[in-house]
Amino acid sequence: MSLPSGSPDPLLSFGARIGAYRNVAWLLLACGAGLAWLVGFGLRSPYLGLSVAVLLVSACMLGASVILFRRASTPMYRWVSAEYIYRFDAADLRRQTQTIKIRIRANRDNVNLFHNTYRWTGVGTSTVRVANGSQRICETREKISGRRHYYVHLDQPLSKGEETLIHLEQELFDASGEFEPILAKIVSSPLAKLTLKVVFPSDQAPRAIVARRSRPSRKRAESWRTIGAGGHDVDWSDNGATTEACYSPDSPKVGIRYDLRWDNWGKYPSSQDGR
Known part of the structure; x- marks a missing residue:
């Protein structure tokens, strides 16, 4: 995940x-x-x-x-749009890449730092690099939760109202085969557009994939309660080499988690096989 x-x-x-x-x-x-x-x-x-x-x-x-x-x-900037594209390598599904494109707009003058977090359920290596310009990135990791933070220093400071695109490429290798089949995004601030996309090798695509919306559970900490299934919102495409599943919810709401999830598919190694 x-x-x-x-x-x-x-x-x-x-x-x-x-x-x-x-x-x-x-x-x-x-x-x-x-x-x-x-x-x-x-x-x-x-x-x-x-x-x-x-x-x-x-x-x-x-x-x-x-x-x-x-x-x-007032936050230093606001998110305008976010796109996450998660890909699996045809030769080895444990090799995965994620393309992240986040557009931000400055709420103040002299905005020069972008901060974000993520959590990956795979066990192995994960590296993030900036794909555009000469922006620099620094990554840290929380010892208890495993959540990772990264900070991107912008090429040029933004003035109030100016926008820029944060383009990141992430390479991951799930050595133990423990990746959970979910791509999720928690919307923590107003966001005009959100896109989640998963790309599989066509001959190893899962049989089904669904979109879900969830909100934090009042009964259990760290858990989420589904507020509606959105399988009909998933757009599928296949070019013969890859199969893509894309989910772009209308008007993403703050405090809601949006995700694409699919069944475990046979050719992905189990935790036992990967050890």
């Missing part, structure tokens, strides 16, 4: 949001102190003028802090 999950706000903005929260807290405290002064002492001359001045200054500072808070809370 390949399970990408978009992260529209890089971790570098976390400190800015914490600072904004702290500023708002201090200014609310200042406004409360000013109000207490006004109620307790300010209504008595000669403290009225001083208290009104304190409240006016606090209100102005609070307004400025709210503006700062809203700016810090």
Whole structure:
């Protein structure tokens, strides 16, 4: 299973949001102190003028802090579209590649970093490289969950409203044959277009493949509840050499997982055969 999950706000903005929260807290405290002064002492001359001045200054500072808070809370960029194409090698199905194309639009000036995560259920090697321009990539991995993070440094910083395409190529080798037959995407921010595509060798294509939509389960953590089967939404094509299954849901919704899943097919090695 390949399970990408978009992260529209890089971790570098976390400190800015914490600072904004702290500023708002201090200014609310200042406004409360000013109000207490006004109620307790300010209504008595000669403290009225001083208290009104304190409240006016606090209100102005609070307004400025709210503006700062809203700016810090705005993601640095938004996703416009995402396309994932997963391919299996005809000579060895354990050799797999994934083409990832993500278009983003800057919400602020000087956006120069893209962050994303994914989880792969295969056991073996996985490498990600940038396929366009001279963009640089750095990848890290969480020890407990196994989820991987990668950061792409853009060629040129984006100004507000500008767009760019992140084009990645991923090479994977499932040495133990444990890959789960699912290609999934969790939509974590507004997305105009999503495309999931799986490409099989024609003579080794599965008998059936379905599209599903799921939402997080309220009863069990880390689990998903199907909200509708979408097998009729899968577009099939075959050119004699490869068979493609494509799923492009209408108006992807935030918080929903979209996936293509298929039955295990006979020529893919089992976990026992791969060890």
